[in-house]
Amino acid sequence: MRAVAPGRLKESAKQFAIRIRNLSPSRSLIVHHGDADGLCGAAILGTTLEKIGCQPRLVCLEKLFPEVLREIHSGENDLVSYVDLGSPHVNRISEANPKKKPVLVIDHHDSEETEDTSIMNFNPELYGLSGESEASGSTMAYVISRQIEASAQRFSAIALIGSAELPGDLVGINLEVFKEAIKHDLAKLSKSGRGKSIQIRLGESWINRHKASSILT
Numbered sequence: 001m002r003a004v005a006p007g008r009l010k011e012s013a014k015q016f017a018i019r020i021r022n023l024s025p026s027r028s029l030i031v032h033h034g035d036a037d038g039l040c041g042a043a044i045l046g047t048t049l050e051k052i053g054c055q056p057r058l059v060c061l062e063k064l065f066p067e068v069l070r071e072i073h074s075g076e077n078d079l080v081s082y083v084d085l086g087s088p089h090v091n092r093i094s095e096a097n098p099k100k101k102p103v104l105v106i107d108h109h110d111s112e113e114t115e116d117t118s119i120m121n122f123n124p125e126l127y128g129l130s131g132e133s134e135a136s137g138s139t140m141a142y143v144i145s146r147q148i149e150a151s152a153q154r155f156s157a158i159a160l161i162g163s164a165e166l167p168g169d170l171v172g173i174n175l176e177v178f179k180e181a182i183k184h185d186l187a188k189l190s191k192s193g194r195g196k197s198i199q200i201r202l203g204e205s206w207i208n209r210h211k212a213s214s215i216l217t
Contacts, residue, residue, distance in 0.1 A: 007127065008127050009124065009127040009129065009143070009173075010143075012122060012127070013122065013143050013144045013146075013147045014147050016104065016120045016122060016144055016147070017144060017147035017148040019102065019120065020049075020052075020079065020102075020104065020148055021052060021148060023078060023079060023102055024052070024053065024054075024078075025049070025054045025077075025078035025079040025102075026053070026054060026055070026078060027054075027075075027076060027077045027078050027079075028049055028054045028055075028056040028057070028077055028078060028079045028080070028081065029056065029057050029058075029059065029072065029075065029077045029079075029080045029081070030042050030045060030046050030049075030056045030057070030058045030059070030081045030082075030083060031059050031061055031064075031072060031080065031081065031082050031083070031085070031086075032058065032059070032060055032061070032082070032083040032084055032085070033060075033061070033062070033083070033084035033085045033137070034060045034061070034062055035084070035165065035216070035217045036138075036161055036162055036164065036165060036212075036213040036214075036216035036217045037084050037136050037137045037138050037162040037163065037165050038060070038083055038084035038085065038137060038138075038162075039060075039162070039216050040138035040141075040158045040159060040161050040162030040216070041083040041084050041106060041136075041137045041138035041140070041141035041142075041159075041162055042058055042060075042083045042084075042141070043155075043158060044138060044141045044142050044145050044152065044155045044158055044159060045081060045083060045106065045141045045144075045145055046058055047152075047155070048145035048148050048149045048152045048155075049148070051148075051149045051151065051152075052148065052149060054079075056081075059072075061085065063085075064082075064085060064086065064089050064092065064093075066092070066096070069089075069092060069093060069096035070096050072096065073093075073096045073097045073098075073099075073101070077101065078101070078102070079101070079102050079103075079104065080097075080101065080102075080103050080104070081103070081104040081105075081106065082103070082104070082105045082106065082107065083106045083107075083137055083138075083141055084106070084107060084108070084136075084137030084138070084162075085107060085109070085137075086105040086106075086107050086121075087105055087107035087108075087109055087110070087111035087112065087121060087123045087125075088107075088109055088110055088111060088112060089112070090105060090111065090112045090113075090114040090116070090119055090121055091112050091114055091116075093105070093119065094114055094116040094118070094119060097116075097118065097119075100116070100118040101118065102118055102120070103118055103119045103120065104120045104122065104144075105119060105120065105121045105122065105123070106122050106123075106137060106140045106141050106144065107121075107122075107123050107131075107137055107140070108123060108124055108125070108131030108132075108135055108136050108137050108139075108140060109123075109125075109131060110125060110131070111123045111125055111126060122140055122143075122144055123140070124140065124172075124173065129172055129173065130172065132166065133166055133167075133168060133171055133172065133174075134171055134172025134173055134174060135163075135172055135173040135174060136159075136162050136163035136165060136166055136174065137162065138158065138159045138161070138162025138163060139159050139162065139163050139173050139174050139177055140173075141159070141162075142155055142156060142158070142159035142177060143173065153180065153184065154184070154186070156177050156178075156180045156181035156184065156186055156187070157181050157186040157187055157200040157201060157202065159177050160174075160177060160178060160181055160187055160198065160200055160209050161200065161209060161212045161213050161216065162213070163177070164209050164210045164212070164213035165213060165217075170198075178198065181200065185201065186200060186201050187199065187200045187201065187209075188201075188206075197209070197210070198210075200212065
C-alpha cells in the first residue's frame with residue numbers, strides 16, 4: 001500500500017515546504033484553473049499559506065497567455081503559485097520571471113522539464129505516478145500543504161472533491177487521501193440501489209463527492 005506521498009515525491013514535498021516556510025512570504029499570488037480541481041487546490045494552498053502568516057491573492061485563469069504571464073511576474077510578490085495549470089509551460093513561466101523569484105507549480109498534467117531552480121515543479125508525472133489516475137492537482141496541493149502546515153490534514157475532503165474529475169475508481173495518492181479522510185470522519189463510502197458512492201463532510205452536512213465537483217465546475 002502506498003503512503004500519501006511515496007518516495008521521492010514525499011521528499012520533494014518536504015523540501016519545497018521548507019523553502020516556502022523559510023521564505024515566509026507576505027505577498028503571494030495563487031494562479032489557478034477554474035474547474036473544481038483548480039478551485040479546491042487553490043483553496044487548500046491559500047488557506048495553508050494564511051496559517052503561516054501570508055495573505056495570498058487568488059486569480060482564476062483558463063489559459064496562460066504570454067501577456068498574462070508577463071503581468072503575473074511583473075508584481076512584487078514573494079511567491080507565485082500555479083495550481084492545476086503551469087507544468088506544461090514551466091519554461092515560459094521561467095522566461096516571464098527574469099528576477100527569478102520563487103515559483104511553486106502544483107499540477108498533474110504532462111510537464112516540461114526545466115533547469116530553473118527558482119521553479120518548484122510539484123507534479124506526480126515527475127515521480128513515476130500518473131496524473132491521469134493517481135493524483136489530481138488538488139491532491140498534490142493537499143500533499144504539499146500538509147508539509148507546510150500540519151493542520152492542513154483537515155482539507156482531505158476538499159482534495160477529494162477536486163480529484164473527482166479523474167475517471168475510474170480511486171487509486172494511488174487519491175486513494176490514500178480518501179483513507180485519511182475516512183480516518184478523520186471527513187468521508188465515507190455509501191451504498192444504495194444505484195451502487196457505491198463517496199460522501200464527504202462539509203461542516204455538519206454530507207454531500208456526494210461528484211455532485212460537489214460538478215457544482216463547483
